[in-house]
Amino acid sequence: MNRTGCIHRRLASWLPAAALVLLTGCAGGEEPLSPEAAAVPAPAHQLEYWTPFSGGDNRFMTEMVDRFNAEHPDIQVKQTNSRLDDYYQRLRTAILAGNAPDVAIIHTTSLPQFVQNGYVEDLSEPAKRAGLDPSEFNPNIADAATYDGRLYSVPLDTHALVMYYNKAHLAAAGALDAEGRPVVGSGPEGFEAFLSRIRDAVPPDVAPMAQPSTRIDSVWLWWSLYNQMEGGGVFYNADATAAALNNPKALEALEFVNGLYEKRLIPPDINDAFKLFYDGKAAVLITGMWGTGAFENAPALDFGVVPVPVLYDRPAVWGDTHTLAIPTRHDMEDGKRDAILTFARWMVEHGEMWAAAGHVPSLTKVVEGEALGAMKYRSDYAATADYVAYWPRHVKQWAMIEVLIREFERMIYKRQTPAEALRRAEETIDAELRQ
Numbered sequence: 001m002n003r004t005g006c007i008h009r010r011l012a013s014w015l016p017a018a019a020l021v022l023l024t025g026c027a028g029g030e031e032p033l034s035p036e037a038a039a040v041p042a043p044a045h046q047l048e049y050w051t052p053f054s055g056g057d058n059r060f061m062t063e064m065v066d067r068f069n070a071e072h073p074d075i076q077v078k079q080t081n082s083r084l085d086d087y088y089q090r091l092r093t094a095i096l097a098g099n100a101p102d103v104a105i106i107h108t109t110s111l112p113q114f115v116q117n118g119y120v121e122d123l124s125e126p127a128k129r130a131g132l133d134p135s136e137f138n139p140n141i142a143d144a145a146t147y148d149g150r151l152y153s154v155p156l157d158t159h160a161l162v163m164y165y166n167k168a169h170l171a172a173a174g175a176l177d178a179e180g181r182p183v184v185g186s187g188p189e190g191f192e193a194f195l196s197r198i199r200d201a202v203p204p205d206v207a208p209m210a211q212p213s214t215r216i217d218s219v220w221l222w223w224s225l226y227n228q229m230e231g232g233g234v235f236y237n238a239d240a241t242a243a244a245l246n247n248p249k250a251l252e253a254l255e256f257v258n259g260l261y262e263k264r265l266i267p268p269d270i271n272d273a274f275k276l277f278y279d280g281k282a283a284v285l286i287t288g289m290w291g292t293g294a295f296e297n298a299p300a301l302d303f304g305v306v307p308v309p310v311l312y313d314r315p316a317v318w319g320d321t322h323t324l325a326i327p328t329r330h331d332m333e334d335g336k337r338d339a340i341l342t343f344a345r346w347m348v349e350h351g352e353m354w355a356a357a358g359h360v361p362s363l364t365k366v367v368e369g370e371a372l373g374a375m376k377y378r379s380d381y382a383a384t385a386d387y388v389a390y391w392p393r394h395v396k397q398w399a400m401i402e403v404l405i406r407e408f409e410r411m412i413y414k415r416q417t418p419a420e421a422l423r424r425a426e427e428t429i430d431a432e433l434r435q
Helices: 001-016 019-023 057-073 083-097 113-116 124-129 139-144 167-172 187-201 218-225 248-262 273-278 290-293 336-349 351-355 379-389 396-413 420-435
Strands: 045-051 075-081 102-105 157-166 207-210 281-288 303-306 319-320 322-325
Touching: 001 303, 045 057, 045 336, 057 075, 057 336, 057 351, 075 336, 102 113, 102 336, 113 322, 124 336, 124 420, 139 157, 139 379, 157 167, 157 218, 157 290, 157 322, 157 351, 157 379, 167 187, 187 248, 207 273, 207 303, 218 281, 218 319, 218 396, 248 396, 248 420, 273 281, 273 290, 281 290, 281 351, 322 336, 322 396, 336 351, 396 420
Parallel strands: 045 075, 045 102, 207 281
Antiparallel strands: 102 322, 157 281, 157 303, 157 319
8 A cells, every 4th residue: 555545544534424535545446435434533632742762662652652542532643753863953943933743752851951941831730630640750750850840741761771781691701690690799890800700701702891982871871880979970060150070089980981991891992882782792781771672672682681780889870761741832722732641641651561662661650560560671670760860950961961972982092081081071061151
């Protein structure tokens, strides 16, 4: 069936039976629609839904949207995916042009910019009418989805770093306990010894730990370890007018991360660490929990997953939250707004479907429910949501993260030291803040 024919079929289901004589049905000689099919009423609300799930997450999100549509004939959601690289630029442009979708995914890291510029609605009162009670969400996740005490979006999940491990490689190194979990010594030294033991046991073409030499992964790992330190995790000064990254604790965490590259516990020039682990060519991978659903489909991969080890004083790990927000549209009637929140409530209440991708759902009752408990792996790291270290709520935060990515890449390729990376990053961030 061609695309034009499918459009005809959709149009036919929305038109009165008397108008069907104007349509010929789907191309290719198919029979016209029956009167019963033509009698299906048009949905009361059709919602345009934008997401950045163009990777492995997309399949799970599409399944959720399809099921919602099947259960709600009066509300039909059309999902449109975009690459994350240009997603937020497209979304801002659409809002300014008056062509915004009805509902959109916004990460909590990006939420302050959208709130300050008036790009999204305050959902505090509409959410109450829809039966969305913030107290029913994980407190750490709920806090990340609010801004100045107001709810501007409905949190769907947390997606944080976890540690995946190849059981065969760790077994060869004698680094598994009786329950098949990694045996990692205490502190930074214990983690290095763990990776060194693996390196000595696995074939030369297997990475003890896989991390890309470029992109954001090293920044996520550094932020996690920096936040594990008492007194760590400081990004700005008290009034967020200057960076405060060039300090001993931040440097200690960054020197540890850089040391993993220098000692080749993370081999150089890795481009796709995810694929390396998927193909069985990495023993350990620290990445987002969104990898779980994909790794389950790797036919020859026997893996496990645990929270990122605590190497310093307290549990902490980088993470972010996907939220459902309503872009500002002055012509939106209350009926459509209520339909959007009906969709948002259904999505969070069916969080076990989203957990299939690997994420931790936002609703406490879903995390504690039987469906999630029956899933392999998820319960092993669900508690991570309690101690996710979110990025600061700053309107320019994404730009500041990009500064860190550039400086950390220069460090990994030995063009500067960790101390120089932090100093240069702080200088650039301060210049950005003065603009």
